[in-house]
Amino acid sequence: MKLATLDVGTNTVLMLIAEREASGAVHVIADLARITRLGRGVDSSGQLDHESAAQTLAAITEFAQRARALGVEKIVGVATAALRDAKDGADFLAQAKERAGVDLEIITGETEAQLSYLAVVKGLALDPTAKILIVDIGGGSTELIRAEPGRKLELVSLRLGSVRLTERIVHNDPPTAREAADLRLVVNDALQELAWDFTPDVMVGIAGTVTTVCAVALGLATYDAKIVHGHHLSHGDVLAALAKFGAMALADRKHVPGLEAARADVIFAGAAILERIMGHFHLSEVVVSDQGVRWGLLWRILEQSPAPAT
Numbered sequence: 001m002k003l004a005t006l007d008v009g010t011n012t013v014l015m016l017i018a019e020r021e022a023s024g025a026v027h028v029i030a031d032l033a034r035i036t037r038l039g040r041g042v043d044s045s046g047q048l049d050h051e052s053a054a055q056t057l058a059a060i061t062e063f064a065q066r067a068r069a070l071g072v073e074k075i076v077g078v079a080t081a082a083l084r085d086a087k088d089g090a091d092f093l094a095q096a097k098e099r100a101g102v103d104l105e106i107i108t109g110e111t112e113a114q115l116s117y118l119a120v121v122k123g124l125a126l127d128p129t130a131k132i133l134i135v136d137i138g139g140g141s142t143e144l145i146r147a148e149p150g151r152k153l154e155l156v157s158l159r160l161g162s163v164r165l166t167e168r169i170v171h172n173d174p175p176t177a178r179e180a181a182d183l184r185l186v187v188n189d190a191l192q193e194l195a196w197d198f199t200p201d202v203m204v205g206i207a208g209t210v211t212t213v214c215a216v217a218l219g220l221a222t223y224d225a226k227i228v229h230g231h232h233l234s235h236g237d238v239l240a241a242l243a244k245f246g247a248m249a250l251a252d253r254k255h256v257p258g259l260e261a262a263r264a265d266v267i268f269a270g271a272a273i274l275e276r277i278m279g280h281f282h283l284s285e286v287v288v289s290d291q292g293v294r295w296g297l298l299w300r301i302l303e304q305s306p307a308p309a310t
Contacts, residue, residue: 001074005076009039009138012037013036015063018296020302034063041165045087075102079107110157114153116292118296119294119296122291131198132200134204135210137270142160163269183269209267210269215232250265
């Protein structure tokens with residue numbers, strides 16, 4: 001069975017096209033990504049930006065056509081923070097259905113976190129006895145997942161994201177010391193308010209901010225998921241990347257190896273969120289996962305479907 005899972009985020013549209021083989025193994029046919037910045041301006045206006053919405057619809061339509069050309073039998077799509085917050089989110093869903101033939105579900109932050117958790121436990125070889133903190137830094141929100149043996153999974157969605165905090169705080173190029181301090185303060189306050197009495201053994205980071213910081217730390221001129229996925233990224237490497245981003249004008253940041261030009265304007269805020277979470281929980285490293293919500297969706301579908309006959 002060939003499936004496609006679509007993740008329409010605040011910053012990026014992602015589609016995984018995969019097939020479950022008779023052995024039960026999952027074969028990836030294509031893994032598509034495009035930065036469309038659907039959440040541009042939503043934090044301040046409550047409305048979708050017309051141009052960003054058009055670009056996102058075009059990407060969804062193109063990806064759906066690609067999936068069907070590859071013989072996909074089913075496309076399952078979800079949308080996250082931008083459409084949760086936008087007053088005109090329902091109109092966007094109707095257009096996605098009309099233009100691309102895709103039914104998008106706006107999921108809660110809690111459901112997003114559950115899908116992220118499923119992706120992590122299926123995609124990484126982690127110690128089942130470890131206390132795990134899973135962090136998904138998106139454009140509009142950041143999901144934290146607390147997984148401990150013998151304890152119910154605890155999930156929280158914070159209204160902190162690389163796009164949201166950039167629009168709210170970062171107004172200079174390069175960012176000022178005051179803006180950097182304000183970013184730290186906002187993230188610190190949110191984590192203090194969370195009030196988790198929790199010392200994780202392992203932190204796993206998923207989504208574009210973490211994979212991008214990892215790619216920059218590794219100096220990858222061309223992104224390679226096989227290298228990034230499972231890499232142990234040190235707190236020192238995150239601090240170094242953050243300092244690099246903060247010292248550069250946007251025009252120079254766009255040429256940093258490992259950093260997509262379309263992500264260059266929001267990476268400073270995203271990296272600041274990552275660094276503060278690591279600092280708050282006293283973590284010296286983060287295990288990087290290239291497999292996020294789209295993978296969680298895939299695993300959820302497969303768990304609910306009978307295995308193919310051999």
